[in-house]
Amino acid sequence: MKLERPAKTPLVNAICDAIRKIPRGRVSTYGAIAAAAGYPRCARHVGRVLQQVDGLPWHRVLGSGGRTAMPGEFALEQRFLLESEGVRFRGKRVDMRNFEHRFGKTSRKPSAS
DNA sequence: GCTTTGACTGGAA
């Protein structure tokens, strides 16, 4: 099966790939995805890619600090999907404190400091 | 090739 790749540019392709790396039950931020894709200053484009490219877990993508930038209904849809994956919420925001995915970095525990 | 826009970010009110 071929994965849809409407990415005409490496930016879209990189962001698309980065989002696919997010495991289930985990979330990430636009800035983190953009940075993982190689464009740390292009967080805005991450959101644009999510709309252009379908098949991506857009519900796993949040704004900085877990703040959602979307309209109400989309936020509810997103929240429902995340809860289905086991992601907990902290009031109106996602508990990124423990559910933020790290690209390339092994989420190792602070054994020593 | 220039202009407009955008599912963002971070800081200040």
Place this chain on the structure above:
DNA sequence: GTTCCAGCCAAAG
């Protein structure tokens, strides 16, 4: 604690 303003960067028209 949340909401508003201004800045950044690349893609689309």
